[in-house]
Amino acid sequence: MTPHQRAKAALSLVAAGAFSLALLGPASSAGAEGPGVECPSSLDCEWVPAAYAQTGAPEDLGSYGNYDISDRPHTNKIKYIVIHDTEETYDDTIKIMQDPNRYVSSHYVIRAKDGHVAQLVENKNAAWHAGNWYVNAQSIGIELEGKAAGDWFTPQQYEATAKLVKYLAQTYDIPLDREHILGHDNVPALRASGVAGMHWDPGPHYDWNRLFTMMGAPIRPTGSPDSDLVTIHPVFKANIQSIRDCETNSDIPPQASNVLPLYTAPSKDAPRWSDPGEHPDGSAGTNCAQDTGAWAHTGLSYVVAERKPGWTAIWYQGGKAWFESPEDARTTVPQSGYAVRPKAGKAEVQVYGSAYPEASEFPAGMPANVPEKLPYTLKAGQAYAGGSEAPNGYYYAQTFDGSLPLDRTMVVGDTQYLNVIIGGRNAFVKASDVDVVKMG
Numbered sequence: 001m002t003p004h005q006r007a008k009a010a011l012s013l014v015a016a017g018a019f020s021l022a023l024l025g026p027a028s029s030a031g032a033e034g035p036g037v038e039c040p041s042s043l044d045c046e047w048v049p050a051a052y053a054q055t056g057a058p059e060d061l062g063s064y065g066n067y068d069i070s071d072r073p074h075t076n077k078i079k080y081i082v083i084h085d086t087e088e089t090y091d092d093t094i095k096i097m098q099d100p101n102r103y104v105s106s107h108y109v110i111r112a113k114d115g116h117v118a119q120l121v122e123n124k125n126a127a128w129h130a131g132n133w134y135v136n137a138q139s140i141g142i143e144l145e146g147k148a149a150g151d152w153f154t155p156q157q158y159e160a161t162a163k164l165v166k167y168l169a170q171t172y173d174i175p176l177d178r179e180h181i182l183g184h185d186n187v188p189a190l191r192a193s194g195v196a197g198m199h200w201d202p203g204p205h206y207d208w209n210r211l212f213t214m215m216g217a218p219i220r221p222t223g224s225p226d227s228d229l230v231t232i233h234p235v236f237k238a239n240i241q242s243i244r245d246c247e248t249n250s251d252i253p254p255q256a257s258n259v260l261p262l263y264t265a266p267s268k269d270a271p272r273w274s275d276p277g278e279h280p281d282g283s284a285g286t287n288c289a290q291d292t293g294a295w296a297h298t299g300l301s302y303v304v305a306e307r308k309p310g311w312t313a314i315w316y317q318g319g320k321a322w323f324e325s326p327e328d329a330r331t332t333v334p335q336s337g338y339a340v341r342p343k344a345g346k347a348e349v350q351v352y353g354s355a356y357p358e359a360s361e362f363p364a365g366m367p368a369n370v371p372e373k374l375p376y377t378l379k380a381g382q383a384y385a386g387g388s389e390a391p392n393g394y395y396y397a398q399t400f401d402g403s404l405p406l407d408r409t410m411v412v413g414d415t416q417y418l419n420v421i422i423g424g425r426n427a428f429v430k431a432s433d434v435d436v437v438k439m440g
Contacts, residue, residue: 037119040167043160048109050120050127051100054400061399065100068126068397068408070137075410077391078123078172080139081165082130084184085152085201090145094118104128106141108164112152115160123168126395130187131198133369134354137395139182140168148203149245149252149289158207162214169215176217178208178299179388179419179426185292186300188427190353191372195277198425200290204243204259205252207236208299219299220333223440227334228304229385230314232296234260234331246288259295260331261287262321266311273321275423276375292424296323300421301385303339303439315382317423318348336440338387340420340429341378348377349433351422355390357413362394366406369394376422378429386420387436390428 039045056063072078086093090111097105097120105127109118121127129141142164146152165181174180183206184199209219219233234257241257244250262273262285272285275293279285285294296302302314312332313320325331342349352371359368378384393412402408416431 035122037117038123038168038171039117039119040163043117043163043167044115045117045119048094048098048118048120050097050105051102053100055100061401061403064400065103065128066097066105067121067128068137068395069402070124070126070395070397070408072124072126073172075408076126076137076393076395078138078140079174079391080135080180080182081168081174082135082139082141082182082184082187083161083165083202083206084129084141084143084199085146085148085203085206086143087147087201088145090118093143093145094120106143108141109143110145110157110160110164112145112154112157115154115156117160117164123172126397130184131194132187132190132353134190134356134394135182135187137393138391140172144202146202148201148205149248150203151205151255153202153206158210158214162211165211166215175388176212176215178301179386179421181212182426183208183297186297186425188353188374188425189277192277192375194353195275195375196280198292200292204241204257204289204295205255206258207256208258208297209233209236212299221335223334223336225334227336227440229301229335229337229339229439230304230312230332231301231335232260232298232331233333234258234298234329236298238329242287243289244287246286246290252289258298260323262294262296262316262323264322266308266313266322268324270322273316275317280375293317295424296321297424300424301335301337302421303383303385305382315384317376318379318382334440337385337438338436339383339385339439340387340418340434340436341383342380343433343435346380346433348379349429351376351378351420352417352428352430354394355392355415355417355428356394357392357411358415361413362411363406363409366396366409366411371417371428374422374427376427378420378422378434383437383439384420384422386418386426386429388419389431390417390419392417 306313312325362368
């Protein structure tokens with residue numbers, strides 16, 4: 001198992017709360033030897049370094065944790081910010097990331113009680129947090145002390161997160177939108193076999209509009225009232241949903257939520273939408289928080305496929321998914337923006353979990369990591385929100401000391417990929433397969 005595979009396995013354990021924590025001594029204090037923290041001056045931040053150490057025999061330079069050395073944004077761009085929750089206490093999260101045998105890290109952790117921020121990995125380096133190496137190599141990870149099953153997030157955390165994300169977005173020229181400011185539950189799998197194991201934090205009870213409003217970028221209508229491009233935007237406090245935590249086989253008490261349940265037809269008696277990656281056997285979707293494809297998520301945009309009284313259908317994972325849209329309750333806001341649709345003559349367009357180069361573009365001596373297909377396609381006559389350029393590239397980092405001839409190299413391909421919101425997660429399509437159209 002490679003270090004990156006171990007990192008993904010470790011992330012799954014973090015989400016399940018499955019670590020048996022080894023006490024590693026106190027976390028580093030403010031002023032510890034290391035770089036200055038990369039935070040706005042208005043935040044209470046300290047440098048608390050994650051482990052970077054070998055974990056195997058001295059000659060085994062491929063066994064190390066807990067992140068990869070890089071020189072971003074010079075080697076590879078920083079295009080995304082990914083927000084997670086810890087499923088652990090703040091102190092235990094720090095301890096986990098200071099143990100190189102855990103194979104997990106994030107750039108920042110934000111404490112619940114006061115919004116205190118610890119930076120553990122320099123932003124120039126690639127932390128192991130997203131379960132998708134393409135996203136890791138292009139993103140900054142922020143962990144919030146808390147749990148995804150319920151409303152665990154504090155006003156102090158929202159305030160600190162808003163300040164930090166806005167600062168990072170300005171520093172690295174990242175748009176303040178939900179194509180680029182992601183939850184872990186919006187990160188795609190690299191390949192079809194990984195879809196069911198992807199994470200669902202910060203979960204259905206994180207108030208995305210509160211965060212974006214505090215950053216000065218609230219979700220708001222920008223299109224005409226009849227626009228077919230819409231953003232999911234229920235009133236958070238009024239959107240009470242009954243959601244099940246199927247990892248613990250328990251019901252989450254009904255509470256404010258950022259999601260709307262999706263159905264296969266305009267009726268609550270219809271089966272729930274079934275994500276083909278999460279339900280490869282074709283079984284119906286569920287009300288599980290982990291069943292991310294069975295919900296429409298606040299801040300994500302979709303193209304309307306059909307409207308009926310009290311119901312709206314959106315193009316979703318290759319078909320029509322329906323949600324209730326009563327006239328007396330806000331569920332969406334109309335948008336002006338861009339969408340992608342298959343080029344004329346194409347019956348369907350493949351969706352990918354990365355924007356890696358083609359195999360022929362990798363130099364001799366380096367294993368090719370190519371874009372792998374996800375179990376979704378865009379079909380003729382459909383359209384999906386997106387269209388911004390995704391950086392084409394694979395960051396090759398394999399050893400602790402960078403001693404391989406091609407180690408710590410960014411391989412950039414010629415194929416252009418675009419972001420697309422295919423369902424509850426972002427994904428990628430080849431620009432040559434689609435037309436980008438203005439809507440709203």
